Amino acid sequence: MPYTASCHCGQTAFEFEGDIQQALACNCSICQRRGSLLWFAPRSSLKLLKPLQDATYQFHKHQITHHFCPTCGIHTFGEGKAPDGTAMAAINLRCVENIDLNAIPVRHHDGRAM
Template sequence: MTHSGSCHCGRIRFEVDGDIGSALSCNCSICQRKGSLLWFVPRAALRLLAPESDTASYTFNKHVIQHRFCPTCGIHPYGEGQGPDGDAMAAVNIRCIEGIDLAAVPVTHFDGRSK
């Protein structure tokens, strides 16, 4: 299934392929503040419909995850990094995906604060 999403103002638009079986809620210093619900997919499953140059990026701690956000509205629709196997991954904020029932998506809580 292909899902469409965007930041609030629409400057950052994307499509992502896959079935949203669950999401992750992390309590690390940035995720807790953003309130993201993350769905991890191979990076190839995420297609930007706007130029990557329209995004801004923030890194912290080990500087291995590119937290992508819109410089206009400030919304964080996705992040990029590598999975445990070394493959490129995307962490899509499902709160930015159109037409899904967030209450129907099982959420796993991850203690990123302790990592």
């Protein structure tokens, strides 16, 4: 199914395809503070609708690049690699248009233990 997502002001916008069956809520130091619900997809399934002009942030082992809009501050997605080396996107489902977050089961991940 195709989806469209954006930050609050619309400066960062993208489309992606997938079958969202569940979201991930992580309690690591950054995820807990930003309150995102994540869904993971191959990075190749994410198509930017505008050139990426965002702020990025990396911490801990610097394996994930977190993307934030420099205007409104919203975290739209992160980029990293799966254990097999596949480029992945961690999409913030709270940025996705026309999605019922209450209908999506949430799996809790203990990111603090990593």
